[in-house]
Amino acid sequence: MEIRSPDFAKNSSRALHDAQLQRALGNVKLGFIAKRRKAIDKLPEFERLRDEARAIKEHTLKHLDLYLEAYEKKVLEAGGHVHWAADARDARRIILDICREADAKTVTKGKSMIAEEVALNPHLEQAGIDVVETDLGEYIIQLRNEPPSHIIAPAVHLNKEQVEADFRRCHTGLPDGRDLDEPVQLLGEARAVLRQKYLDADVGITGANFLVAETGSSIIVTNEGNGDLTQILPKVHIVIASLEKITPTLEDASQILRVLARSATGQEFSVYTTLSTGPKRPGDPDGPGDYHVVLLDNGRSAMLGTPFEDMLRCIRCGACMNHCPVYHSVGGHAYGWVYGGPMGAVLTPTLIGIDKAGHLPNASTFCGRCEAVCPMRIPLPKMMRHWREREFERHLTPVVQRAGLGAWAFFARRPRLYHALTSMSAAVLRAMAGRKGRLARLALARGWTRFRDLPAPQGRTFQAQWQSGKRA
Amino acid sequence: MSLDQHPHVGLFITCLADLFRPSVGFAALKLLRDAGCRVDVPRAQTCCGQPAYNAGDRRDTAAIARQVIDAFEPFDYVVAPSGSCAGMIAKHYPDLFDEKTREHARAQALAAKTHELVQFLADVINVEALDVKFDKTVTYHDSCTGLRELGIRDQPRRLLASVAGLKLAEMEESETCCGFGGMFCVKYADISDHIVAGKTDFVRQTGAEVLLAGDLGCLMNMAGKMQRQGSGPEVRHVAEVLAGMTDGPAIGEADG
Numbered sequence: 001m002e003i004r005s006p007d008f009a010k011n012s013s014r015a016l017h018d019a020q021l022q023r024a025l026g027n028v029k030l031g032f033i034a035k036r037r038k039a040i041d042k043l044p045e046f047e048r049l050r051d052e053a054r055a056i057k058e059h060t061l062k063h064l065d066l067y068l069e070a071y072e073k074k075v076l077e078a079g080g081h082v083h084w085a086a087d088a089r090d091a092r093r094i095i096l097d098i099c100r101e102a103d104a105k106t107v108t109k110g111k112s113m114i115a116e117e118v119a120l121n122p123h124l125e126q127a128g129i130d131v132v133e134t135d136l137g138e139y140i141i142q143l144r145n146e147p148p149s150h151i152i153a154p155a156v157h158l159n160k161e162q163v164e165a166d167f168r169r170c171h172t173g174l175p176d177g178r179d180l181d182e183p184v185q186l187l188g189e190a191r192a193v194l195r196q197k198y199l200d201a202d203v204g205i206t207g208a209n210f211l212v213a214e215t216g217s218s219i220i221v222t223n224e225g226n227g228d229l230t231q232i233l234p235k236v237h238i239v240i241a242s243l244e245k246i247t248p249t250l251e252d253a254s255q256i257l258r259v260l261a262r263s264a265t266g267q268e269f270s271v272y273t274t275l276s277t278g279p280k281r282p283g284d285p286d287g288p289g290d291y292h293v294v295l296l297d298n299g300r301s302a303m304l305g306t307p308f309e310d311m312l313r314c315i316r317c318g319a320c321m322n323h324c325p326v327y328h329s330v331g332g333h334a335y336g337w338v339y340g341g342p343m344g345a346v347l348t349p350t351l352i353g354i355d356k357a358g359h360l361p362n363a364s365t366f367c368g369r370c371e372a373v374c375p376m377r378i379p380l381p382k383m384m385r386h387w388r389e390r391e392f393e394r395h396l397t398p399v400v401q402r403a404g405l406g407a408w409a410f411f412a413r414r415p416r417l418y419h420a421l422t423s424m425s426a427a428v429l430r431a432m433a434g435r436k437g438r439l440a441r442l443a444l445a446r447g448w449t450r451f452r453d454l455p456a457p458q459g460r461t462f463q464a465q466w467q468s469g470k471r472a
Numbered sequence: 473m474s475l476d477q478h479p480h481v482g483l484f485i486t487c488l489a490d491l492f493r494p495s496v497g498f499a500a501l502k503l504l505r506d507a508g509c510r511v512d513v514p515r516a517q518t519c520c521g522q523p524a525y526n527a528g529d530r531r532d533t534a535a536i537a538r539q540v541i542d543a544f545e546p547f548d549y550v551v552a553p554s555g556s557c558a559g560m561i562a563k564h565y566p567d568l569f570d571e572k573t574r575e576h577a578r579a580q581a582l583a584a585k586t587h588e589l590v591q592f593l594a595d596v597i598n599v600e601a602l603d604v605k606f607d608k609t610v611t612y613h614d615s616c617t618g619l620r621e622l623g624i625r626d627q628p629r630r631l632l633a634s635v636a637g638l639k640l641a642e643m644e645e646s647e648t649c650c651g652f653g654g655m656f657c658v659k660y661a662d663i664s665d666h667i668v669a670g671k672t673d674f675v676r677q678t679g680a681e682v683l684l685a686g687d688l689g690c691l692m693n694m695a696g697k698m699q700r701q702g703s704g705p706e707v708r709h710v711a712e713v714l715a716g717m718t719d720g721p722a723i724g725e726a727d728g
Contacts, residue, residue, distance in 0.1 A: 009660070016666050325649045329666040363660050365653025365667070366526060367616035388528030397528065401659070409524050409532035413539065418518040422491050438699060438724040447658025451665035452696030455492060455724035462485050462494035466513050 005336030008359035032322035035266025074216025078278025080291035088118035104202035110227035111135035112207025134226035149332030208241035221270035237288035259375035264317040320370035342370035361387035482547035488688035499715035555618020558588040594627035601634035604716035611680035615687035
């Protein structure tokens with residue numbers, strides 16, 4: 001998809017003025033946080049499970065090559081194929097080739113952020129293939145030609161009324177006067193429309209929440225069951241997943257599953273947890289004739305051994321964005337590419353470059369709530385700071401900010417001069433405020449006074465008073 | 473280290489209290505002395521270095537950190553009336569220096585004896601009650617760094633509960649960020665404004681007469697917003713109430 005991350009400031013300001021969006025974002029804040037809290041309060045060992053989940057991923061990343069090769073071997077043994085994609089282009093080419101081989105006219109898709117990352121849909125569509133998203137949220141945004149705004153709730157930026165209007169616009173041939181007031185009616189209509197698509201599809205593409213080295217299985221978790229139909233009904237099933245989705249054993253995957261749904265939606269478990277291992281075997285009642293796995297690197301192996309390695313533990317639960325005050329304010333689209341919120345602020349620069357994604361790790365108050373709720377204990381603020389350091393080293397930090405910081409640091413490193421400066425500032429600001437106690441406007445602090453008053457200093461600085469003998 | 477009845481405390485005044493609200497420093501002094509501490513305020517302090525640290529400027533941060541370490545090393549404890557600055561010293565200074573260097577060891581030693589004021593009083597000196605009176609309903613905002621890096625949540629509430637006449641009315645989402653975030657509030661001013669506006673709604677809904685918190689950055693942000701909006705309780709640092717020093721004007725309020 002088009003990269004709009006450099007316009008983060010513009011995107012976010014538009015988002016802040018979008019009343020419809022703000023209403024939808026209000027639901028994120030209320031729904032996700034309370035549900036997660038409730039699920040966790042019911043599970044006293046949750047903190048221990050987080051530690052275990054983190055340890056599993058840390059171990060796996062340390063031996064990533066080993067587990068990937070073991071996984072490949074198992075997939076081949078089960079009769080499947082494994083394709084290694086170094087980057088997005090590779091992944092697109094591989095998948096289109098498989099689709100052409102299958103003479104595919106229609107492809108159904110389960111929800112996959114990796115497919116978004118490699119911009120798969122437009123590539124297949126340009127080749128004349130009809131691509132149908134089957135996750136309800138993804139289906140809705142596909143009708144609207146929009147990217148997802150949240151990694152687990154792609155249409156969370158929309159309200160019911162908008163969805164109704166889209167359905168009336170796109171589902172032609174249904175009675176105009178039909179009742180679509182209730183979410184369940186919208187769901188019913190989407191289900192009816194999608195049912196035929198599942199049956200028509202030549203290829204089904206899904207993502208993966210886990211790839212299990214022990215068995216060569218891929219695991220998806222969904223709440224709608226759309227993933228099952230997508231991968232079972234067509235004659236070809238393609239799994240697209242990034243390298244770090246690997247886990248050593250089924251037991252390991254089950255451990256991590258215990259923190260995944262609770263962190264994401266507050267469910268103990270998602271409604272469907274579906275394993276697929278290779279194509280249909282002789283005697284199986286159903287399943288695809290061909291089974292392919294496309295393993296995407298796209299810069300991930302280069303993150304190993306760097307300060308960003310911890311990010312590879314991410315299991316895409318979305319808890320960080322659900323708890324982020326910046327995400328709550330501007331929503332996912334403002335981040336300008338596939339991944340939003342704190343995880344996007346860390347991951348996006350590794351994938352599209354810090355020169356394009358520079359705003360993202362800066363647009364954080366460092367409130368730390370993302371790290372506090374991350375089931376994999378990823379130190380997100382610390383990694384955002386690492387990005388800021390890279391920007392500073394490469395002189396990508398805005399000139400005015402850099403100059404201001406330089407001047408401030410000059411004084412901060414010289415206490416005598418600093419105290420002279422603050423004493424003077426205190427006197428000036430105090431005089432400007434008069435007896436009001438605050439300033440409504442200050443040229444050098446416009447970012448502050450645009451929206452708030454600036455409290456004026458009380459009088460002389462503490463240090464000045466302390467030095468002149470006022471000790472109590 | 474002389475861990476006697478009268479520990480020697482270096483007061484890290486913080487750049488915001490120094491410039492904008494010295495009364496917070498004097499409240500901290502009183503609280504520490506009443507708790508039996510000998511307190512000094514090293515002249516060679518300016519700031520903890522967080523503005524540079526969060527802007528990605530490690531070199532200046534390390535230089536400022538060295539200055540703080542030099543100035544505060546002799547004390548038994550370093551205490552700051554701010555979770556944010558205390559967190560910077562206690563949780564981040566060691567990361568600024570290569571492991572196994574002398575500087576790293578010094579940073580770690582300083583980190584281990586650095587505390588936020590209220591946490592220090594409640595958890596280190598074991599102050600259980602304060603002999604002060606404040607006949608008002610207050611609400612308390614949990615500043616992010618204090619809450620999540622230092623685990624400050626119960627300590628201020630415990631000490632506030634001992635203040636005669638004080639009633640605590642908890643706000644919704646007291647643990648949600650106020651939108652200050654240091655330079656964030658000017659770099660992304662409109663997002664910051666959106667966050668603080670949500671916060672001040674929750675503050676007003678409590679009907680409290682006073683909003684308290686332990687960090688001046690957050691307090692100035694919320695006070696400045698409510699003053700711009702034209703409604704809301706007065707705003708003070710929690711130390712002022714705990715020290716019984718609430719005679720002067722609240723943050724951003726007119727004299728007299």
